Amino acid sequence: MKLLLVEFYCWHDECLYTTCQLLKKSNVEVVLALNEDIKSRTQSLFEGVVDEVRYYPFRKGAKGLKAIWNLYRYLLKGGFTHIYFNTASGSEALKFFMLPLPRRIKTLGTLHNVAKLTSSFGQKMITRCMDGYVLLNEILKERYNKLCKLPVSVLYPIIYPKIDVADIEKPDGETWIAVPGAVSLSRRDYLSLIPQDGAGYNKSVKFIILGNRHKADGNVVYSKVCEAGVQDNFIFFDAFVPDELFYAYVNRCDYLMPLVHPDKEVYAKYLTDKISGTYNLAFAYRKPMLCPQEMAAYEDFKDSSLFYSCENFVDFVNGLSASDASQFYKMKKWNADAQRSTLMDFIAALK
Secondary structure, three states: OEEEEEEOOOOOHHHHHHHHHHHHHOOOEEEEEEEHHHHHHHOOOOOOOOOEEEEEOOOOOHHHHHHHHHHHHHHHHOOOOEEEEOOOOHHHHHHHOOOOOOOOOEEEEEOOOOOHHHHOHHHHHHHHHOOEEEEOOHHHHHHHHHHOOOOEEEOOOOOOOOOOOOOOOOOOOOEEEEEEOOOOOOOOOHHHHOOOOOOOOOOOEEEEEEEEOOOOOHHHHHHHHHHOOOHHHEEEEOOOOOHHHHHHHHHHOOEEOOOOOOOOHHHHHHHOOOOOHHHHHHHHHOOOEEEEHHHHHOHHHHOOEEEEOHHHHHHHHHOOOOOOHHHOOOOHHHOHHHHHHHHHHHHHHOO
């Protein structure tokens, strides 16, 4: 098996490392074809992990079209048996599929937003050219199966490269709850952390807001926290959080919090159409999550989370202590070998 793994865009590259590791452990010859704009953050990452990394000026007008043509020619002449799209959506993927592919080359790719199957004409055209899709969580399969008949599998991108992290001190007795990602109210319900009716958090509770306070809705959230008088329970950052600091806090925190409340329409999609990045971060680092009670209906969260009622959230948080990781992550799926078997069985079954 020889596989070409493609990322046309500058996002979702956090999924590549897991995919490459699983394929190489199965003795698959893997070549990466990546957007040259992510070269600085990926060049050293894949040394010794894949057989070759090639960079293309995708999405650069006429140069981008030529890059797609060159990728196509390389695929046909390179003896590849499979092409795997790390992001099987968007205009570049659609342009690529306007070129005819021989049936001997099997096509699969990750669908990051199931809703595109109905909302995007381009996605419908891409689907006609695919042999199978990969989703990033089991919770998405129910809606997918209602919208698409192509074979589907699930891959959890939970193998992270080892990086040197900053040395940070966590005071004894404190409970750290990390909320990673851009401080955007369209992605996470940050305002639900603000106590109501004069309630307050214990001094030992610290919410680590792992995003730039001065981007998106960060200053709105910060102002609300200060208005409620609970700023001592929050740690904000005034700039982009570099990886060595970001992952240091992920390593040291007691809990991770997705902050997606499915009773609110803006967040309901994170249980049907797409995932929150916090899910896989928690799965990768075996960190227990704090999730609303509605999410207890799903086995992934049953095995990885504690559940709260929004009405009693302050009391719930004040009752937390340092997490006992041994009570979580019992399922076999969190094991890399199980992920590898699932992926390889799916690829082998494509027709």
